[in-house]
Amino acid sequence: xxxxxxxxxxxxxxxxxxxxxxxxxxxxxxxxxxxxxxxxxxxxxxxxxxxxxxxxxxxxxxxxxxxxxxxxxxxxxxxxxxxxxxxxxxxxxxxxxxxxxxxxxxxxxxxxxxxxxxxxxxxxxxxxx
Numbered sequence: 001x002x003x004x005x006x007x008x009x010x011x012x013x014x015x016x017x018x019x020x021x022x023x024x025x026x027x028x029x030x031x032x033x034x035x036x037x038x039x040x041x042x043x044x045x046x047x048x049x050x051x052x053x054x055x056x057x058x059x060x061x062x063x064x065x066x067x068x069x070x071x072x073x074x075x076x077x078x079x080x081x082x083x084x085x086x087x088x089x090x091x092x093x094x095x096x097x098x099x100x101x102x103x104x105x106x107x108x109x110x111x112x113x114x115x116x117x118x119x120x121x122x123x124x125x126x127x128x129x
Contacts, residue, residue, distance in 0.1 A: 004065025008112050020102045021092035026085050033083040039072030042099050048089035054081045073099055074117035080124050
C-alpha cells in the first residue's frame with residue numbers, strides 16, 4: 001500500500017499544513033466531492049475512509065493522511081471522480097486559494113501536491129485515453 005500524503009512531512013510541517021485549513025466532520029454516506037464539478041476545495045483525511053468513484057464505479061479507497069480533490073485544482077480542470085464517505089470523516093478542508101498559497105509558502109508541500117496530482121491525472125489518462 002502506498003504511503004499517505006502526510007508521510008512526506010515533518011510534524012512541524014503537518015502542523016503548518018493543518019493550520020492552513022479548517023477541520024470539519026462529515027457523516028457516512030456524504031459526498032464532499034462530485035464528479036464533473038468545479039475545483040474549489042480539497043481535503044486531507046484525518047480519520048475515516050472514502051470511496052473514490054468514476055461513473056459510479058469505485059476506483060480507489062483513501063484513508064487517514066491522504067489528500068483528495070487536489071488534482072482538479074492543480075490541473076485547473078473539472079473533477080474526474082466523486083468521493084463518498086464510507087465512515088464518519090474528520091477532515092481538513094482547504095479552499096483552492098489556501099491550497100495554492102500553502103504551495104507557494106511551503107515548496108515541499110507544493111511539490112508533493114504536484115506529484116500526487118500528476119500521478120492521479122496519469123492514472124486517469126491511462127484508464128480513459
